[in-house]
Amino acid sequence: MRGSEEDSDPEEALDDWFIESLKTYKDLHVYQLEHPTRVLEWTSGKTVCVAGYSASSKNEILELSLPLRLLAEQNKGLCAQRDFKVVHGGFSDAPVHSLKHIPGTRCAVSSDGVNSSLQIWDLGGDDSDVIRRSSCIEAKCESSDGADTGGRGGSREGRGRRLAAPLAPASEPRVLHGATTDDIQLTDIGTGRELYRLACAESEPLSCLQFLGDGAFACGSVNGSVLVADSRSSAAPVRHAAPAAAAAAARSSEHGEWSAAFHRSAVVRSSVSGQTVVSDLRRMDRCAAQALVEVDGGKHRGSLNVSWAPALEHYIALSGSSGLVQIFDTSLWGAELGPAHAQFEHRGHTVSSPEDDAIVTSHAWHSERPRTLLSAASDASVHVWDWNSQSERRE
Incomplete structure (x- = not known):
């Protein structure tokens, strides 16, 4: 938890969050597994x-x-x-x-x-x-x-x-x-x-691997580079370099690792240091949008996950650095690197964790319901939630 919640009673903070959730969520359901997933x-x-x-x-x-x-x-x-x-x-x-x-x-x-x-x-x-x-x-x-x-x-x-x-x-x-x-x-x-x-x-370690069509696929490396290839062809893959400053960040910072996700012709690459870059796979020579997002004060404690919303244009979800799942609208970003705030944050795993240190281990968008996501955390909790669009932060 962050802010004043750090000094409050855990049960009181949980009660406050559930009361708040009545206005910020259309639906919210909590399930407890025997072991984390x-x-x-x-x-x-x-x-x-x-x-x-x-x-x-x-x-x-x-x-x-x-x-x-x-x-x-x-x-x-x-x-x-x-x-x-x-x-x-x-x-x-x-x-x-x-x-x-x-x-x-x-x-x-x-x-x-x-x-x-x-x-x-x-x-x-x-x-x-x-x-x-x-x-x-x-x-x-x-x-x-x-x-x-x-x-x-x-x-x-x-x-x-x-x-x-x-x-x-x-x-x-x-x-x-x-x-x-x-x-x-x-x-x-x-x-x-x-x-x-x-x-x-x-030979670079993969951060993601994803089909783009019948045989076309793309992969992202932890160094920030992207490869595009087609399994129906013997042609060599097309390699795109990491975003500008990514190589320098990897050399100078322990937070240089990147994760990536693909949706149609777009790719989003996000570093655990907070730099997040959106590019068009057809024009990888330039940056379509980028931002420096909040990642729990830069304290990377998990495996970074980034994903595109399949039914909500321009939206991405980020998790893995804390107990939060953060939703961002990339259409609000510019070509120059600047700070960006989450449009919505799911804090349920943080406030409900008995140890107060739960890390989100995975999240997944629903393919048809625009604002419905699943999320799982290291305390073995699984949440499914549909956030209310009226609770979004407007920049």
């Missing part, structure tokens, strides 16, 4: 997967349905179900650091954050409420000097593998995955066959 993966417009990432015990993988009250367009007060509901569940022997649902299937792919193996999961159906691991793919990875690293390709950077699912169902389900820019592969899920491998001279 880094995964918030939509499996439909009404269901989401979560999974534990503990290295010391078995981890639950759950598919939760959203509260019916949230989904009701009218007469919300008549909805008896006001909580999340477990519809499918299972266990993983390994931690789940990332997970992607494959469109058009009841299948998901996960990575444990340590090695290059991928776990394939059957999410169950109407005839079964059990999530089972159906197979495992051992991705063949090569280091930048050409040496075969076997099943440990992801561990050389200590980050595990980033995953990307196609935007639409395919006749042969597949997944794009990689730990570094020279280690990106497209794999057939059913056979484990490698369909494509990116030929890239640079």
Whole structure:
């Protein structure tokens, strides 16, 4: 918590926030997991997967349905179900650091954050409420000097593998995955066959990996650079350098790491130091907009997450440096670097954490509901919330 809340009683601060939330949120629902999750993966417009990432015990993988009250367009007060509901569940022997649902299937792919193996999961159906691991793919990875690293390709950077699912169902389900820019592969899920491998001279740890179309994809590195390629072509990827001053920041500051997200032809890159840059993938030689955002006083304590709102033009969400999820309207930013304040802040994880030090581990926008987001924190809480547009800060 910040400001005067730091000196107040935690229960009193929580009560004050809930009273405030009656005006600032259209909907707000809180759920408590047994263990924290880094995964918030939509499996439909009404269901989401979560999974534990503990290295010391078995981890639950759950598919939760959203509260019916949230989904009701009218007469919300008549909805008896006001909580999340477990519809499918299972266990993983390994931690789940990332997970992607494959469109058009009841299948998901996960990575444990340590090695290059991928776990394939059957999410169950109407005839079964059990999530089972159906197979495992051992991705063949090569280091930048050409040496075969076997099943440990992801561990050389200590980050595990980033995953990307196609935007639409395919006749042969597949997944794009990689730990570094020279280690990106497209794999057939059913056979484990490698369909494509990116030929890239640079080896930079990935911060994100995302499909842009049928075969086109983009990735961002933790150094701030962006690569754009197409799995249907043997052409070399197009590499775009990090935003201006990013290289200098990486050399001079411990807060030089970047995260990125793509939406249509736009890319947003955000550094844990607060510099956030919006660019057009068709004109990467210039900055479309940028700002220096508030990131909890510059105290980076988690893994930075940035994402575009799929149904709200120009909006992004930032989390990972604190217990907050911050919403920004990038249309208010200029071409010159200047300070920007969040249009809205979700503080629920901060005020509800018993230890008062919860860090947001993940957030996800709803694909169709413009202001609805899910967020999860290190205290094992999961929130789904729809903020009231009237509560936005106007700059």
